[in-house]
Structures are given as structure tokens and as C-alpha cells.
Amino acid sequence: EAGVVQSPRYKIIEKKQPVAFWCNPISGHNTLYWYLQNLGQGPELLIRYENEEAVDDSQLPKDRFSAERLKGVDSTLKIQPAELGDSAVYLCASSLVGSGDYPYNEQFFGPGTRLTVL
Amino acid sequence: KNQVEQSPQSLIILEGKNCTLQCNYTVSPFSNLRWYKQDTGRGPVSLTIMTFSENTKSNGRYTATLDADTKQSSLHITASQLSDSASYICVVRMSRSNYGGSQGNLIFGKGTKLSVKP
Numbered sequence: 001e002a003g004v005v006q007s008p009r010y011k012i013i014e015k016k017q018p019v020a021f022w023c024n025p026i027s028g029h030n031t032l033y034w035y036l037q038n039l040g041q042g043p044e045l046l047i048r049y050e051n052e053e054a055v056d057d058s059q060l061p062k063d064r065f066s067a068e069r070l071k072g073v074d075s076t077l078k079i080q081p082a083e084l085g086d087s088a089v090y091l092c093a094s095s096l097v098g099s100g101d102y103p104y105n106e107q108f109f110g111p112g113t114r115l116t117v118l
Numbered sequence: 119k120n121q122v123e124q125s126p127q128s129l130i131i132l133e134g135k136n137c138t139l140q141c142n143y144t145v146s147p148f149s150n151l152r153w154y155k156q157d158t159g160r161g162p163v164s165l166t167i168m169t170f171s172e173n174t175k176s177n178g179r180y181t182a183t184l185d186a187d188t189k190q191s192s193l194h195i196t197a198s199q200l201s202d203s204a205s206y207i208c209v210v211r212m213s214r215s216n217y218g219g220s221q222g223n224l225i226f227g228k229g230t231k232l233s234v235k236p
Contacts, residue, residue: 004161040228040229040231041228041229042122042207042209042226042227042228042229043162043207043226044226045223045224056223091161091162093161105211106152106164106167107164107224108164109154109161109162109163110161111159111160111161112159112160112161114159
């Protein structure tokens with residue numbers, strides 16, 4: 001079974017340009033997460049979807065970042081316009097969230113997209 | 119403030135040696151604690167998950183311990199191999215009940231960067 005798929009793996013753009021990342025979660029996973037990871041740091045949650053609904057986007061910089069999850073499967077994360085400080089790895093993760101607390105909710109991560117803004 | 123602190127920040131050991139990574143947390147209410155391994159250029163991969171009632175859990179050469187009273191966890195790697203070179207991230211999940219099920223927030227540590235040298 002395929003894991004979480006992300007594309008592109010690497011992206012280099014100039015500042016003020018737009019950029020988009022794509023994520024295909026594990027089949028059947030109802031919850032999808034976008035994280036930002038700076039070098040030497042742990043991932044930081046940007047947005048969490050449960051099916052099609054964004055249930056936690058409190059950390060998403062909404063002036064330049066947007067995300068969507070059409071039909072509750074694939075998701076895209078967009079930055080427009082990109083700034084130098086946006087250079088980071090953008091991780092997508094998915095999980096199967098049920099009514100229980102454990103063992104559900106384990107998140108499976110994709111390989112990430114490394115963004116470099118020049 | 120909910121925080122996860124890891125030590126050391128980085129560690130270099132010789133192949134075949136053992137090592138122990140530390141994780142202290144101040145997260146409440148606590149649901150479970152996970153250790154992830156993140157290879158360079160890859161997404162994090164789960165090694166172990168422990169609830170408050172579990173004191174130790176092994177996954178091959180990896181053994182995690184949890185002391186819920188002192189809010190400390192450790193990850194012990196036995197007979198290290200070159201392929202163990204990676205960042206190891208401690209993640210604590212908060213327990214939070216929402217209508218229709220439970221979904222908690224994940225608090226990530228910054229990770230310990232382990233280098234295993236031949």
C-alpha cells in the first residue's frame with residue numbers, strides 16, 4: 001500500500017512568486033494535516049482537515065497561505081506571494097481518526113516538499 | 119505552557135555502541151507519547167507509541183520508556199548501526215474530547231540529531 005504522497009519534492013522560487021504543494025493521503029484516512037518544518041526544528045501544524053472540513057487552521061497565516069481538500073481526499077497548500085522566511089519543508093500527514101483515543105490517530109507522514117525562496 | 123524538551127540536541131556515537139535520548143514534557147492532559155525517526159529528506163516515521171499506563175515498549179533495537187509521574191521518556195538504541203543516523207522526535211499528544219469523537223493536539227519536540235560513525 002502506498003504511503004502519503006507529496007509533490008513536488010523540491011521547489012525553488014523567487015520571492016513574491018506563488019507556489020503550490022500537493023498531497024495524496026493514505027487511502028481511507030479521513031484526517032489530513034499540513035505541517036511546516038524548519039531546519040533543526042520539529043514540525044509545526046498549519047492546518048488539519050477532517051474529511052473536507054478544516055477543523056484547525058489557527059496557525060495558518062491566512063494573508064498568504066491557503067489550503068483546500070476537495071472531496072475529502074487530496075489536498076493542496078498554496079502560498080501567494082512567497083517570502084524568504086517561507087523557506088522550509090512542508091510535510092503532509094494523514095490518519096484514521098475514530099471515536100477511540102488509541103491506537104487511532106497515529107499520523108503517517110509524507111516525504112515533504114522542500115521549498116527554497118530566493 | 120505545553121512543551122516537549124529533548125536532549126541532547128545532537129549526539130555522535132560509534133557504530134555498535136548504545137545510546138539513550140531523553141524527552142521531558144509538560145503537556146496536560148496527556149494522552150500518549152510517540153517517538154518518531156526522521157531520516158534526512160524524509161518524513162517522520164513512528165517507532166513507538168505509549169499511553170500513560172505503559173512503562174516500556176520495544177521495537178527491535180529501539181526501547182522506549184515512559185514515566186508518567188515525572189513526565190519523562192527515553193529512547194534507548196542498542197548496538198547502533200549506520201542507518202540509525204537520523205533525527206529522533208518525541209511527540210506528546212494531548213487528550214481532548216470533541217463532539218463526535220476525540221482528537222487531540224500533538225506537541226512536537228525539536229528532535230535529537232543522532233550521527234552514527236563507522
